Amino acid sequence: MDIGIGLFGLGTVGSGVVKILQENADQITKRTGSRLSVKHAVVHNLNKERTGFIQNFPITDNATDILNNPDIQIVVEVMGTLDQAYDIIKRALNAKKHVVTANKDLIASRGQELVTIAETNGVDLFFEAAVAGGIPILRTLSTSFTADEISRVAGIINGTSNFILTQMTTNNLAYANALKLAQDMGFAESDPTNDVEGFDAAYKLIILSNFAFGVQPVLGDLAITGIANVTDADIADANAFGYAIKLLGVAQRVGDTKEAISIEVSPQLVPFSHPLATVHNENNAVLVNGESVGEVMLYGPGAGEMPTANSVLSDLTNVATDLALNTPGHPFNSFNQDLDLAKPSQRIARRFIVVEVDDTPGAMYSVTGMFAAAKISFTDLKQTPAANGTARMVALTHPASDAQLNVIKTTIRNADGINLAAEYKLFS
Helix, strand or coil: CCCEEEEEEECHHHHHHHHHHHHHHHCCCCHHEEEEEEEEEEECCCCCCCCCCCCCCEEECHHHHHHHCCCCCCCCCCCCCCHHHHHHHHHHCCCCCCCHHHHHHHHHHHHHHHHHHHHHHHHCEHHHHCCCCCCCHHHHHHHHCCCCCCCCCEEEHHHHHHHHHHHHHHHCCCCCHHHHHHHHHHCCCCCCHHHHHHHHHHHHHHHHHHHHHHCCCHHHEEECCCCCCHHHHHHHHHHHHHHEEEEEEEEEECCCCCEEEEEEEEEEEEEECCHHHHCCCCEEEEEECCEEEEEEEEECCCCHHHHHHHHHHHHHHHHEEEEEECCCCCCCCCCCCEEECCCHHHHECCCCEEEEEECCHHHHHHHHHHHHHHHHCCEEEEEEEECCEEEEEEEEEEEHHHHHHHHHHHHHHHCCEEEEEEEEECCC
């Protein structure tokens, strides 16, 4: 069976898709029983030079060249836009063409609508490449954990932030210098907001939460904190206590009966002994905790031409298999259930807290009194001698809830000479 592919986007990922299809054509045919080939590509800039593959197909800038082409059964969308990609994917699905996309922002925000359209039209919609690049986490969640109850899915799912934090830790770079290095090396965009403020990881965590727990969160349901305020002093103090700071996406069941779900993106302290602490630079890793299987970790490159293109190819071969078996049209993930969003009192963790205090008599005593009033106790405490009239107190706490931390934040905000400089959860 010959299967025609229409490609929207011929940038880094799109070129990688063509390259793999051309170089591994015989192997793909042997595994799927079908020959997959690109019949047409649509791009924004026709004048851009494209290398690394054989251009044996036309390239135009007109979407209808693909959407109206009867020789194209599968549409691959790797443009990276939002509204335009939504329009193209919707039109492709309604034209009864199968769709493969790597567009995490779109799937996180409008994925359920597109899934319904695909199911109505009896076609496939796959998006493995939307989360964690070359790591096959979505298909693992949808097939390998169907008989298990997942209690937590967590991990490092943004390579840019992980690269920056790695450079701050291993090379003692300040945040601004680490960010510039990431930009110079192509790991960060000229406007890095989406990555460093946690939004990229949040979109991926929304998709992971859907597959792991069957919930349909929106961006406003997540607590999101990026890495822009992480300082070299925070990293040094965390290291001294035996922890690495990592930007994590964490979705987990909480509450006495595990009836609620907490979904957040934030920098957290990971023990040096934990596998996530060894995930460096642009690499990603996802942990899945199942009641039966225990803890499983998938590790690999979170972005890049070939890893992401390989995930696109995984989806393409799954569409080819469905076509060969005449079984297309089933949702990528059909798991659906209602879980309440966790309340602040249900989000409980040990904490790493940094307080800056004016070096005046009784000031430190006032701080410890505030924590005692909120019923937060310390396991470790470190005080740095006063510099410029301000002392730095770093504490590790026993488990405390977000509700308790909110009391502390309000109290300190209304106090003179005291500043809550940083607060991180401890991951375990």
